[in-house]
Amino acid sequence: MGYELYYWNGLQGRGEFVRLALEEAGADYVDVTRQPERGTSEMLALLKSDSEPHLPFAPPILKDGEILVSHVANILAYLGPKLGLAPRDEAERWFANGLQLTITDFVAEVHDTHHPIATGKYYEDQKPEAKARSAAFISERIPKFLGYFERVLNQNPKGNRHAVGDRLTTVDLSLFQVLEGLAYAFPKAMARVSGQYPALEALQAMVGTRPNIAAYRASPGRLPFNEDGIFRHYPELDVG
Incomplete structure (x- = not known):
């Protein structure tokens, strides 16, 4: 069973930092909220759970079997050694x-x-x-x-x-x-x-x-930056 990534559909946001690691490694993963049969409702159900003992505060969230990991830096610290993307020392x-x-x-x-x-x-x-x-x-x-x-x-x-x-x-x-x-x-x-x-x-x-990053950037999976994400282009804020 592959990794499951929970993040808001329609934007790169903080989830993109995790996606880049998964894509570079060629890892098997599912972007849960982009799945029609699952969607954002499944992520919200996890966030609002009154029984999950490892309750996350906000996405992104990575699920690896029974393990839930939240926060970008924490997720990447978890994934890095598994994907061969962490220092050996x-x-x-x-x-x-x-x-x-x-x-x-x-x-x-x-x-x-x-x-x-x-x-x-x-x-x-x-x-x-x-x-x-x-x-x-x-x-x-x-x-x-x-x-x-x-x-x-x-x-x-x-x-x-x-x-x-x-x-x-x-x-x-x-x-x-x-x-x-x-x-x-x-x-x-x-x-x-x-x-x-x-x-x-x-x-x-x-x-x-x-190769893997270039292929991902050219694929539909790499959503474009937009004004709903973290990096937003408002011309009036860009001082040249």
């Missing part, structure tokens, strides 16, 4: 997990550029605040995070092709997704810093052309 595995948690922080800040006041309010209800938040994000937070990950790549003693160790890990896949998302959400801002993070740009190109 214990110290490197913990470092990779720390990088994944830092990516989680970065993604949360991306979300807050278009929802700085309240998740429950529409973007249109907080546009002035979103514009101010996005300007600060572009000028301060993008350089801080990308500068850090660029240093991580360049200081990898085994070469700057990968974030950790000498082979592809879930961290590389997640950095690829972040860079793709930023290019969609803030094309002008990202064009302005083109060339400033050469190791990250090389990693993005490397991951994007891996």
Whole structure:
């Protein structure tokens, strides 16, 4: 029996970080809410369960037999060794997990550029605040995070092709997704810093052309970015 992934249908969102790992490894999995006979109702039933002892708070959720794992970094820490996408060395595995948690922080800040006041309010209800938040994000937070990950790549003693160790890990896949998302959400801002993070740009190109990832990107399974996900393109928020 393959893995079961629970995430909101119709958008990449945080579930995409898990999908990329599963796709790269060629793993057998089912995107539950995209199955007509199962759908979002099955995920909601799990989230609202009054009997599940390992009750998850929110998707994405991975089910592996009787095991339920939630939160992106936690799921990838679970999947990495199983899929051959984790460092072999214990110290490197913990470092990779720390990088994944830092990516989680970065993604949360991306979300807050278009929802700085309240998740429950529409973007249109907080546009002035979103514009101010996005300007600060572009000028301060993008350089801080990308500068850090660029240093991580360049200081990898085994070469700057990968974030950790000498082979592809879930961290590389997640950095690829972040860079793709930023290019969609803030094309002008990202064009302005083109060339400033050469190791990250090389990693993005490397991951994007891996056979399984390239095939997935060309398939219907890879949904396009849209304005219901984390990475949203609102021209008024993109400072070039």
